[in-house]
Amino acid sequence: xxxxxxxxxxxxxxxxxxxxxxxxxxxxxxxxxxxxxxxxxxxxxxxxxxxxxxxxxxxxxxxxxxxxxxxxxxxxxxxxxxxxxxxxxxxxxxxxxxxxxxxxxxxxxxxxxxxxxxxxxxxxxxxxxxxxxxxxxxxxxxxxxxxxxxxxxxxxxxxxxxxxxxxxxxxxxxxxxxxxxxxxxxxxxxxxxxxxxxxxxxxxxxxxxxxxxxxxxxxxxxxxxxxxxxxxxxxxxxxxxxxxxxxxxxxxxxxxxxxxxxxxxxxxxxxxxxxxxxxxxxxxxxxxxxxxxxxxxxxxxxxxxxxxxxxxxxxxxxxxxxxxxxxxxxxxxxxxxxxxxxxxxxxxxxxxxxxxxxxxxxxxxxxxxxxxxxxxxxxxxxxxxxxxxxxxxxxxxxxxxxxxxxxxxxxxxxxxxxxxxxxxxxxxxxxxxxxxx
Amino acid sequence: xxxxxxxxxxxxxxxxxxxxxxxxxxxxxxxxxxxxxxxxxxxxxxxxxxxxxxxx
Numbered sequence: 001x002x003x004x005x006x007x008x009x010x011x012x013x014x015x016x017x018x019x020x021x022x023x024x025x026x027x028x029x030x031x032x033x034x035x036x037x038x039x040x041x042x043x044x045x046x047x048x049x050x051x052x053x054x055x056x057x058x059x060x061x062x063x064x065x066x067x068x069x070x071x072x073x074x075x076x077x078x079x080x081x082x083x084x085x086x087x088x089x090x091x092x093x094x095x096x097x098x099x100x101x102x103x104x105x106x107x108x109x110x111x112x113x114x115x116x117x118x119x120x121x122x123x124x125x126x127x128x129x130x131x132x133x134x135x136x137x138x139x140x141x142x143x144x145x146x147x148x149x150x151x152x153x154x155x156x157x158x159x160x161x162x163x164x165x166x167x168x169x170x171x172x173x174x175x176x177x178x179x180x181x182x183x184x185x186x187x188x189x190x191x192x193x194x195x196x197x198x199x200x201x202x203x204x205x206x207x208x209x210x211x212x213x214x215x216x217x218x219x220x221x222x223x224x225x226x227x228x229x230x231x232x233x234x235x236x237x238x239x240x241x242x243x244x245x246x247x248x249x250x251x252x253x254x255x256x257x258x259x260x261x262x263x264x265x266x267x268x269x270x271x272x273x274x275x276x277x278x279x280x281x282x283x284x285x286x287x288x289x290x291x292x293x294x295x296x297x298x299x300x301x302x303x304x305x306x307x308x309x310x311x312x313x314x315x316x317x318x319x320x321x322x323x324x325x326x327x328x329x330x331x332x333x334x335x336x337x338x339x340x341x342x343x344x345x346x347x348x349x350x351x352x353x354x355x356x357x358x359x360x361x362x363x364x365x366x367x368x369x370x371x372x373x374x375x376x377x378x379x380x381x382x383x384x385x386x387x388x389x390x391x392x393x394x395x396x397x398x399x400x401x402x403x404x405x406x407x408x409x410x411x412x413x414x415x416x417x418x419x420x421x422x423x424x425x426x427x428x429x430x431x432x433x434x435x436x437x
Numbered sequence: 438x439x440x441x442x443x444x445x446x447x448x449x450x451x452x453x454x455x456x457x458x459x460x461x462x463x464x465x466x467x468x469x470x471x472x473x474x475x476x477x478x479x480x481x482x483x484x485x486x487x488x489x490x491x492x493x
Contacts, residue, residue: 068470098463103454140481409482415492424488 018109021243025113031235032120034228036063039127041225043134046216046287046339050420051135052429058139062126062146070119072097074151078118082159082166117239118155121183124236126150128187129397131339133194135201135214135421136412141404148400149190157392158182161385164256164367173365173375174385177253178240178264180302180352181385186393188346191337192330193397197405200336202417211331214338219287226290230272233297237264237304245368256368259305267312271300274313278320288324291344295323298348302382303356306363315355319348346393350386357382 001009040059047055066074080092093099094111101111126146133142161168162182168174176182205211216222241261245252253259275296280289299319300312307315326343337343357379365374375381404410412421422428443457444450456462 065474068474072467072471097467098460100452100457103452103457105452105454105457107451138482138485140478140485143478143481409485412485413489413493416488419492423492424485 017244017249022109022113024243025117025239028235028239029113029116029120032117032124032232032239033235035120035124035232035236036127038225038228038230038232039124039130041221041228043131043225043339045218045221045223045225046131047134048214048420049217049429050422052217052422053425053427054139054421055134057425058134058137058142059127059130061139061143062130062150063123065143065147066123066126066150067119069147069151070122070155071102071115072151074122074155075102075115075118077152078155078159078163080159081156082163084160084167121158121179121236121239122150122154124232125154125183125187128184128341128345129191129194132191132337132341133198134338136417137194137198138409138412139424141401141410145194145397145400145404148396149187153190153392153396154183154186157186157389160388162254164254164369165372168381168385168388169255169365170367170372170374172381172384173378174381175255175356175360175363175365175377176302176353176385177255177259177305178237178301180298180349180356181389184298184301184345184349185353185386185389186349188342188344188349189390189393190397192335192342192346193394193399194401195335195337195342196398197401198411200334201338202414204336205334209334211336223286223290226293230293230297233268237268240264242368252368253305253366255366255374257305257366263305266309267300267304267307268297270307270309270312271296271304271316274316275299275320275323278317279324280320282321283324285324288340291323291340292320294344295319295348298345299352299355301349302352303360306360311359315352315359319351322351323348346390350390353382353386353389354379 036059040056043059044052044056076092076095076097079095080088082088094101096102101108102115126149129146129149130142160166161174161176162179163169201214203212204214238261240254241259241264242252242254242256245256251259251261272293273296275292275294276289279292279295283289296316296319299322300307300316304312323340323344326347327337327340330337330342356377360377361379363377365376367374401410416423441455441462443459444453456466
């Protein structure tokens with residue numbers, strides 16, 4: 001082979017590698033849309049008939065609003081605020097909506113697919129809040145809250161703790177490989193802040209403070225939706241791994257640390273199983289059994305790249321117990337979380353971060369960026385990270401919903417709730433106008 | 438009609454999207470999109486307020 005032929009072969013191989021990378025993230029993004037389809041079914045099924053279309057519409061609108069707003073400012077925030085609230089113009093220019101790479105560009109095969117994957121992460125984050133507030137939140141307020149959560153808050157947290165140069169990573173060794181904290185804790189506690197101002201559904205609590213169970217109109221739809229979310233998680237988790245960034249074209253985690261897709265496959269499946277079984281053992285409730293899959297994955301997510309699979313199962317099993325228990329405690333506090341989102345995502349997310357501190361301490365830190373000496377994984381770093389995630393989620397959720405409540409645009413009135421949120425829309429869920437009790 | 442192409446040849450082409458060479462053209466598209474996000478919210482608030490009156 002002549003030098004010219006060798007050079008041509010190398011260029012062809014590089015081009016093929018870039019194309020393979022595009023294919024991988026393109027389909028991860030497509031699979032992630034199943035998370036949204038799952039949340040749609042989950043929330044509609046968990047709603048009573050008279051509210052079901054409004055719940056579905058809310059979910060779809062969150063998805064639709066997230067995409068342009070993530071283009072406008074979400075991607076920019078993730079890329080450029082990794083050192084706190086200080087903007088880095090050097091990286092920011094790659095996320096500016098009028099940058100030459102934020103659109104069809106023959107010399108850039110990466111930005112579009114990475115932007116797409118992160119946009120779907122944002123959609124997932126907003127969907128988590130969506131289920132908690134069904135049957136009484138007004139549409140416009142919800143959409144704005146979803147945009148703030150999905151296109152501002154979570155990506156700020158991700159820039160801090162899910163980025164090779166994020167300050168939580170480089171200063172404290174924070175490890176959160178598949179976003180127990182930066183997606184789930186953030187959105188769970190954002191939802192908690194909103195729920196405090198939103199108040200419960202009519203009829204949820206009695207005068208003595210005891211709670212009533214409000215059943216959705218289709219548990220099979222809810223359970224199937226949850227199963228779809230599990231399928232979608234495989235796209236989500238795949239997109240958390242960087243293709244061909246490691247030595248000899250190997251995979252690396254979001255920080256640039258060595259890993260394999262096989263590691264994620266082992267532990268994701270174990271976590272799904274552990275969570276389902278844990279929740280079933282704890283509640284014997286089909287709704288919670290499938291929510292247990294989420295409890296399990298979220299509990300194991302922060303260390304999915306490193307667990308011994310039976311340990312991932314055990315951590316997920318514990319998450320399966322923790323989720324329903326936490327939901328009960330939240331209900332006893334007079335907070336109506338219709339689908340247990342605060343418990344499943346917020347509380348299990350924190351458990352996932354702490355589990356990394358307990359079981360993965362001492363693993364060497366890693367940053368793919370030059371000039372950073374990342375500390376080893378340690379409990380202090382995980383505790384600081386968990387506190388930052390809780391505060392970063394809760395404070396904006398509470399503050400913004402407090403303002404909306406004062407403006408009178410947060411909560412639907414008793415009349416609309418009584419007659420059904422679907423009355424705000426041009427449509428009915430079922431032709432026969434079936435009504436639940 | 439709007440001369441939106443940033444290229445005259447595919448040879449060595451980089452950014453090929455409409456108005457890639459025109460900050461003003463991109464800015465117009467960007468702000469039109471922003472307005473298109475705000476209008477539905479206003480419509481939604483109006484409909485919700487009406488529903489509140491209708492179901493008191």
